[in-house]
Amino acid sequence: MESIGDLGEFGLIRRATGRALTPDVLLGPGDDAAVIAAPDGRVVATTDVLIEGRHFRLDWSSPYDIGRKAAAQNLADVVAMGARPTALLVGFGAPPTTSAEWALRLNDGIADEAALVGASVAGGDTVSSPTVTIAVTALGDLGGAPPITRSGARPGDLVAVRGRLGWAASGLHLLEHALLGRSGAGPDGLDGPDGFGGAAAFLAAHRRPEPPYAAGAEARALGATAMLDVSDGLLQDLGHIADLSGVAIDISAASVPLPPRLPGEKGTATRPGEGKTSSESAAGVPAAPDPLQLALTGGEDHAFAATFPAGTALPATWTVVGRVAEGSGVTVDGAVPSVRGWDHFRS
């Protein structure tokens, strides 16, 4: 098997950068730096680092899915500013023994996700590292409009979300409780006639989030006053809007779009021989978190949450989940929630 060490840094870069560049990339990989169009005279820029074992597991996700996810979370950040993504830069660290095929599939995933929004990979860096590490930077153009920040929410605004909440977290729960430590075990044992179309949809949501990228331009057109992408959980992320806007946000629990119930939940605990044919699934799925908890605290679906002036007629793609008020902090039905999300060092 050819490794990235066999290929060498420059061989890998040559193989990975053979794809067509989008028109915004004026000078692509191969020089000291790339040159990317910034017609607006400003550039939106964000960077996220994904670490093996922390943000993905090599036995739970394919390299292609990891690439899709790494690109998606950065592209979603650009879109959450109301901007159009123009290009990605990709820093990649891995052991020299990593297969070249693995690295190239990762690159394919990144490039395919970027292509969804008309962007391409303009450059990057490839290094040796004991830990597989993916550092993605995304750039974007505002098209002459002001950025939609986290600081513009005003008392009286509607709070709305577009996209899924709690799906990726449900998938992660399934993997952690049913497959943990069983390297190579597929998700199929978890699927079954459980009423929500199989766990596969949750697992896919964890492995390859699908941010509704159209939300950015749509929110801008609708006059959004603040926006972000939900990466750490709705409550925690709305907390950033509340803090930076100097307002309070109250969520109506009944209005939050919920993921389907996980199997094995309290009240519906799986009994041996019932509904499942695999002993693995019967034994492996303990009591599951509540759908509301998953929707409020689960991150990584990269839904978009935004605030809009009161009275804005929102299309059906957006769900109103709460209201901005004078004050501070985030409440659910007027009460302070006990769990808000996750912190990358603490959880």
Add this chain to the structure above:
Amino acid sequence: MESIGDLGEFGLIRRATGRALTPDVLLGPGDDAAVIAAPDGRVVATTDVLIEGRHFRLDWSSPYDIGRKAAAQNLADVVAMGARPTALLVGFGAPPTTSAEWALRLNDGIADEAALVGASVAGGDTVSSPTVTIAVTALGDLGGAPPITRSGARPGDLVAVRGRLGWAASGLHLLEHALLGRSGAGPDGLDGPDGFGGAAAFLAAHRRPEPPYAAGAEARALGATAMLDVSDGLLQDLGHIADLSGVAIDISAASVPLPPRLPGEKGTATRPGEGKTSSESAAGVPAAPDPLQLALTGGEDHAFAATFPAGTALPATWTVVGRVAEGSGVTVDGAVPSVRGWDHFRS
């Protein structure tokens, strides 16, 4: 000791981003993405990843120096395009037990290096990683001029360098051969009346390269046809210009600016009791590489190498080291060199 885990991701980001932003940063840290001025309508962008044990050692370099180096190598890439750096984005991965003081000193080093060129840190990401990882993205503005790429060299052009060659590699050699494994040992034992001002200058060059940033604007004003920063060794990096320009480059060995000779070199091997007062330095420094070899193959000083039309009157800051000709590849005094530089996976 307060750790970054104690502080938490958001606490660390709050503490690290308290510095003043430069005017190009229109929206700084705290939102989904930063917004940076790109008055030229284009943005120059580059990213480099530094890995503990590969690009720096925690027992050889202070966090402040590591930060300076991480910023410098990215800023040098922007300058090598003929652009003015405007902002950095910093991805930082480290174990949660890492001291907060360490992380903040790293950040200080990055910010101070950026300040040298009038740039600041516009955003970033902080994650938990078993390996200390620093992913820096640098952005820059071309001010209306075309980028100085690697592909513009023409037969007849002069090849010139500005900055040091082989100094950082000399420092690395000293550390690898004299201090390896002696955690906590300072460099002072290597200093002495050895005729070049002490090994400290080499060690400093390795720990904190000082790219001559003024070279970028100067080369542009002088009509440089191609340029890059020397990160992997002069021969290997000039090889990129030769390849991408479709030309040959011949270096005149006698014209290459050399670092001072390392102590312990063949013919000047240190004898016990002679010239050194420390037993460590007498025992620790074996035969050293030749200064020419270090100058031709040593990377990480981030000197700038550029090609200029024949007849260009170069100021004394630039040293002409060779000539562009028809053909391909890089030669030294007409001969193909055996060692060209390093590859991040192979060396």
